[in-house]
Amino acid sequence: MTTHAQRAATFLRDEPRTDWHDQSLWHVRSKRDGSIAGIPEWETLRQLGSDIKDNVLSHLDTYLEEFERQATANGVVVHWARDAAEHNRIVHGILERHGVDRIVKSKSMLTEECHLNQYLEEHGVEVIDTDLGERIIQLRGEPPSHIVMPAIHLKKEEIGQLFHEQLGTDVGASDPQYLTEAARQHLREKFLAAKAGITGVNFAVAETGGIVVCTNEGNADMGIHLAPVQIHCMGIEKVIPRAEHLGVFTRLLARSATGQPVTIYTSHHHAPKPGGEMHVVIVDNGRSEQLGREDFRNSLKCIRCGACMNTCPIYRRSGGHSYDHTIPGPIGSILSPGLDLKKHGDLAFASTLCGSCSDVCPVKIDIHAQLYKWRQIVSEAGHLASTKRIPLLGAGAVLSRGGLYNFVGKAARTALNLAPRAVVYNRFNAWGESRELPEVPTESFKEWYDRTQTSEA
């Protein structure tokens, strides 16, 4: 089993590419900043979003049951799935009943989490992902590397080559306009031939029993409206109390995600089309357990905007695949240890704890504080890698004793100047690989304070 640090090291081997990845994501983060600058009430909106979600998590059962009642009254069939396996069985069951052997699917992190594609393909159903980024990675046989921009890790030349091989585009062609047009033609055929469409859910409204899907491409709607059967898969935490709350979340979501004022399409589905069927599958898959963890429950407030990824210095320089989890980045790192501490525990350390993720999060999740808490749990469970444990043990001994702290500080300032570079830049210290140490001050803050305070007195 590899660690995040090892997978990140593989990503970092190509330095120009790492820089490019870093800059692409920072560009998106900057667009977000530009877009919220036009909303003076932004912080109030975040607080509202956070409060609404807190309320939801405290009354999840009530809202979900209200949603079910309202949706059923609208003519929607509501299903409940305890885990991924049950979710996949339910979806396949619906398709089987209608004799459907090909479906189109728009982006849904939940179906990724449940590995629905694989399950359906094993049962003889052809699944076509229709979001352009999702289609690209599906053709490559890869998982998404980002929750909003699934193919952000790929260069246009690589996509050009892929499309040349799989869709017959001109060899060497890499113009995004040309490649998108090729995908449009290719997927239009799929839309017209599909007998069922599947989407994820951004928000489910308890009051009205409807679900809301936000996209830019229009792929979710092309799939859903042309096929007789529509299926929407959602985690239990997607429910919100009232329609008016959509005003808060639609204002937060796109601005945080890409800096757009709103997604091009915000689609509200409440009832099946004439002669059609509409199903909503509500999935738990470990969420109730997370809800029961006092310190981590509010990770379930996440609206999947991806802002915490775009801003994270670790994500930007290690790539989404280095997290080895459906949801990468800071939010993924606080969701995944709860699913498998041994496998994902090291993700709690894939952070500088700079707090930028918490600052940008539109629903005010204290992501970096939760990363810190997971670290305690990981180290108590004995899953800490020794390269992290040994320096930390030293720090613990020093920090607990004031006199020793002062002495060690002085010794370190001297040592840092005298020490051969090999002490810092060696193979046991990954930190030194792409960093230079700061210049060492001649005195500590305490010494400076003592000196200046005495001379002034």
Add this chain to the structure above:
Amino acid sequence: MLPLDPAPTELEHAFREVLAASKTRFVEEGALAEHVRDFGTDKTIVSTVAGVSGTLNLADISDPLQLAGVDLAVLHARLGVAENGAMWLSETEMVYRALPFITQHLILVLDRAALVPTMHVAYRRIDIRQTGFGVFVAGPSKTADIEQSLVIGAHGPRSLTVVLRGSGGEENFNISP
């Protein structure tokens, strides 16, 4: 940035600006019929707007798949949001759910009096459950999935044109179609 209690002209200004940024064009009310005529006589055009004639009658359609050849749809939007350019269409306006997505080009006609400042006001004005499906449209279909390059015309319309008509002001606001 919108003021707290914007005047109708400020609403329209913000609405136009944000839609222009998402590659939406505007045509004046008086020029609409000609604009559609110029689109091409050999094209398949669907229109629900009085005074604009189409070449395909929606009453002749029995299956949304028959809309696959539509080149241009001219539809009403019920409400527009100044802060982000989003326009609401219920099934009443779109007739077929697939229509505003499957058409190659889309023209939306909106009353100036139906402009509201923010999404908060919008959700108070519309009933999202009034028809089985409803959508906010805020531009032509787009993607940036290849190296973050903006491409217009992903799966839905390759262009969006908006026609504002009538005069502004809340008193004219009429929610029923």
